[in-house]
Amino acid sequence: MAPTAARDDERWRTAGDRIQTLLDASAAGGTVARERAEQLVREITDLYGAALERMLGAAVTANPELAEDFAADGLVASLLLVHGLHPHTVEQRVSAALDGVRPYLGSHGGDVSLLGVADGVVSLRFQGSCRSCPSSAVTLELAVQDAIRAAAPEVSDIEVLAAETDSPAAVIPADALLSRVHAHTTTWCGVPELAGLSDAEVGGFRVAGMTVLACRVGAEVFAYHDRCPGCSGSLAGARLSGAVLRCPHCAAGYDVVLAGAGVDAGVADGHLEPIPLLERDGVLSMAVTPAVEVA
Template sequence: MNDRPENHRAPTADTDRGREAGERIDTLLSALSAAGPVARERAEALVGEIVGLYGAGLERVVGLLEPEAVERLAADDLIASLLLVHGLHPHDTLTRVRTALDGVRPYLGSHGGDVAVVEVAGGVLRLAFSGSCRSCPSSSVTLELAVEDAVRAAAPEIETIEVVAAEPDSNAGVIPAESLLARIHSNGEHGGHWIGAPELAQLGAGEVGGFAVAGAAVLACRVGDDLFVYRDHCASCGNSMAGAALHRRAGFGSGAAVLRCPVCRAHFDVVHAGARLDGDGHLEPLPVLIRSGTPQVAMPMEAAG
């Protein structure tokens, strides 16, 4: 559920400022429309000239650098966004999408699932999801948030994400495409929001804590260096899991952790999407990423709003 910084280049504060600047420009241009079409056309022409001037300068800088130096520039989110705007990024769309998806695979793997690129055609990206626990009530929202966020940051030219059916896996049920992100547009419409939760960073290895994120009660656990977040709601008895503790799963390695409900004593696999080990059902996982050193949790719309 957690993507470490070395595995996933989560959007940084600089990237967020870049997006906010673009949104402010669009807002200003829209405001100028009130003065009439001529005023807007002149404003757009001015912005175009400025962007073109900076783009020409950036192209000249890139042309003077060795390929290794350009790769290092592309590894910085803010600079990468500028390279994309001016068509100077060293990697094509497919390469950037695949790299972004590699970053979220640890989270998908916590659900026992995976994702593969089927096709990139124009502004449409087609993905196939496989595996995962089809009984997870929050898979649709959490996968949408994790995958869309990664793709939008790496390849803003992708306008639509479509899910196609994957080949059945004999060892795991395929995530039904209709239950996932059948179609995602890059117009800012999300199934939820990323909410900053800096207090989660205070958890030490093996610790469990209850927190309020966007007004919703959540339970956070740290297993080694990884942070896992769930709704504070036992899938067995329906009670809060306040006071729950982590236990090592007998016969498994140190990374296998079990969360036991303090009320009904049901056991859940923390690392694998909160699947119950002694019965049916499982906890509701919430994606968590580290952004600029601060944990952020993806809260579904009904909780974040």
């Protein structure tokens, strides 16, 4: 994506926040002023929505393939969602969103299955997640929730079933499962420089005031906080050997593909602290959250 196009996309992605800020400011004029401002926004939105529906119908009638092109464009798709014109069903969008994060889940030894969507509730089942790593569990939950909310904002709740065992599966309330995520404010920061990493390359980046270590193994990019669990030192200067990242100070090794798990006897119970990394609107982005305390 060209720099100008990327800046334009960023501008429109934040348009909703700017509109909400203006509506909030209108409240200073009293309840009547606020209601009039909200009515004005609704009238304009309905007007443009009606015109967009006619344009979409004409375009897709002339060329049915355009429906998929519109759905693949993040900005256009978000506008279609606002007006209820997206060509894909909620279940199709949720399924595609999960496909998008599945490689990331796999890097943590986990996976997720979509069991269904009914009455605005998405039912999922996580499998083989890195349960021994609390920070990994948080990042997996965060990645899945963000992907679903972005693809299907009309979803009202997410139900997660326990992994299949010999005992009957029980429903885990989404609020309970994702409570650690809800308790922390998350900001997604685009880091387009990550796309420039070559295979087996390790790089350090400053993202939202923190130092992050990122590396590429084949087609996948992985990101971790810049701290070695073995010696508590920086990983600056670390090198990859296959999927194993070696600390330049204590030589401890960590498998970056398997959630940063320690591979040596001395750090077998340790792990790097992973950072959610997803492609958002064509740009690799990191989820920046406050540190999660592990009991």
